[in-house]
Amino acid sequence: MEFFNKVGKVALGSRLRLMTAIITDDAAKIYESYGMDFIPKWFPVFYTLIEEREITITEIANEIGHSQPSVSKIVQEMIVGGLVEESLKSNDKRRNIVGLTTKGKEFSKELEQQLKDVEAAVDGLxxxxxxxxxxxxxxxEFLLDQKSLFKRVNEQKKLRESQNVKIVPFEPQYLDAFKxxxxxxxSTYFEMEEADYKALDNPEEYILNKGGKIYVALYRDEPVGVCALIKMKDSHYDFEMAKMAVSPKAQGKNIGFLLGQAIVNGAKEAGAKKIYLESNTILKPAINLYYKLGFQKxxxxxxxYKRCNIQMELVI
Structure with a gap:
């Protein structure tokens, strides 16, 4: 195990596969020692069929967590071995029922004692x-069902890369990036509208001079994200969070969330009680981000805006 000591936890999958191979090899030897002509990979399907109920290949697959093609292949192998048969009579003629043959039922009785011995051995271990x-x-299994290893690694990647992100106040040098x-x-999802040009062409006049704020996300000193906090008048909302944009080449670095946090903190500093935003539900990552920040519909x-089909607020 020197390799795994050297590589560490990043080789989790490889180490589990090695243990699986070791246990599977032993399982084959155990069946052989009991005089059973049986392949270890058959066990989940065979054990499911022991209950002698009407069941299809799809239902077996769902029950044991295997793919349907995998279960179908195992069933065909056990049919050749004389343990299983299909196309059995059913109350529902549309269902292709699988079940144990007479030989399979006899084999299940022989298997009972072996299973007791295996369970006792595992208890001892x-x-x-x-x-x-x-x-x-x-x-x-429970924890990975709640959040997969893939998602957990992506979170760590975002966290690491976000350390190279700086959120800074708007300066004239970022005017082109903002627009x-x-x-x-x-333009990727919708059409530019008059209200867009009003804010993007004159952000100082339309946003900053009216008590708003603009934040810029810098990744390695390059502007890759922007967002504005626009002062609202004649409304029970203090500010609108708007004009959030992140460059496609910089996505996956937690930049949207960092900008959103800056906006919320900026609103708090200004004494705001409520923030408002408008969006469109086809922008699923953005909507998920707003919920993560605490916004509600x-x-x-x-x-x-013609493109707006969802409105949200954040009570600070």
Whole structure:
């Protein structure tokens, strides 16, 4: 195990596969020692069929967590082995029912004693070990079901890369970036509208001089994201969060969330009680981000944008 000691936890999958191979090899030897002509990979399907109920290949696959093609292949192998048969009579003639043959039922009785011996051996192994692997596997399965390893790694990637992101106040040198980043995403999904040009062409007049704020995300000193906090008049909202845009080449670095946090903090510093925003539900990552920041849906406000089909608020 020197390799795994050297590589560490990043080789989790490889180490689990090695343990699986070791246990599977032993399982084959165990069946052979009991005089059973049986392949270890058959066990989940065979054990499901022991209950002698009407069941299809699809239902078996769902029950044991395997793919349908995998279960279908195993069933065909066990049919050749004389343990299983299909196309059995059913109350529902549309269902292709799978079940044990007479030989399969006899084999299941022989299997009972072997299973007791295996369970006792595993209990002994658990008793000898400092950690209960069986209980740990159940816990890990639950945790990975809640959030996959893929998502967890992506979160760590975002966290690491976000350390190279700086959120800074708007300066005239970022005028082109503010406009171009917004034009890029709006044109990708919608059409530019009059209200867009009003804010993007004259951000100082339309946003900053009226008590608003603009934040710029710099990744390695390059402007890759922007967002504005626009002062609202004649409304029970203090500010609108608007004109958030992140360059496609910089996505996946947590930039949207960092900009959103800057906006919320900026509103708090200005004494705001409520922030408002408008968006469109086809922008699913953006909508998820707003919920993550604490925004909730509201209805009924007038909007200058044709593309708006969802309105949200954040009570600070």
């Amino acid at each position: 658990i008793a000898e070990s400092s950690h209960n692997l069986w209980a740990a596997l159940e816990e890990w 171009q980043l917004n034009v890029e995403w709006i 509201v209805f009924g406000l007038a909007t200058p």
